[in-house]
Amino acid sequence: MRAALVQLCSSDDPAANLPVTMALIEEAVVGGAGFVLTPEVTNCVSASRTHQDNVLRTEAEDATLAALRDLAAARGMWLLIGSLALKTEDADGRYANRSFLIAPDGCIAARYDKIHMFDVTISDSESYRESAGYRPGTQAVLAEMPFGSLGMTICYDVRFPHLYRTLAQAGARVLTVPSAFSPVTGAAHWETLLRARAIETGSYVVAPAQTGTHGASQGKPRQTYGHSLAISPWGEVLADGGTAPGVIYVDLDMAEAAQARQRIPALMHDPGYGGP
16 A cells, blocks of 8 residues: 655644645645545644634534545545544543544544643753643544554654553554644654554654645744654654655555564563562
């Protein structure tokens, strides 16, 4: 299966982001991709809760989701919408950071809500409290595709290897990590973490990313690292999106995952052990 990773620089305006996203997905299909992946918060990158309250919608009302489902059906492709920021019915008003796998008929084949919230202080001038605006998911998700099983994750999840091991042991051969990574932590850890998850599980890791300085009508503009990456089950970087919006391609061959797991069958070597 030929896959394409779409790298975006989404603003805080979902209506303006949608045609840009659709054009790059169309480019990916023309390039031969049967499976296209977009980054985290494809619809809206914003640090302003007030602005998000004004522009975000529920899953049933979200125009980006509806349009991308129609596009997947029109092109007969599999589409991973890396995630959408969506309103929920939660009493505290927090949003969902939700990834969608769209089948070639436009139906939603799987949903995954980001489990691990990015609550960190990187420096005196850069801190994030994702849990203040988003409520965490509670369920790991394995989705079936024609070429194999897909383990769905989002961004900060990548720092929690047990999630990826669980998905791989349940059958995942491809692990998705759509992201909007900080430039500081991206430069330090992004490639290393993704390669580690691939090596530990003998899986393809495909990580479409947001990049650049994101336009903001309210609040402080966010910056993200870019460098969408596709990693082989042996831990090799197969494609790197650099720092400009665009599309990169990778051919997914499940025999490569099987071979990596045969060479080092670590997924089968978990012993029982007591605590410290």
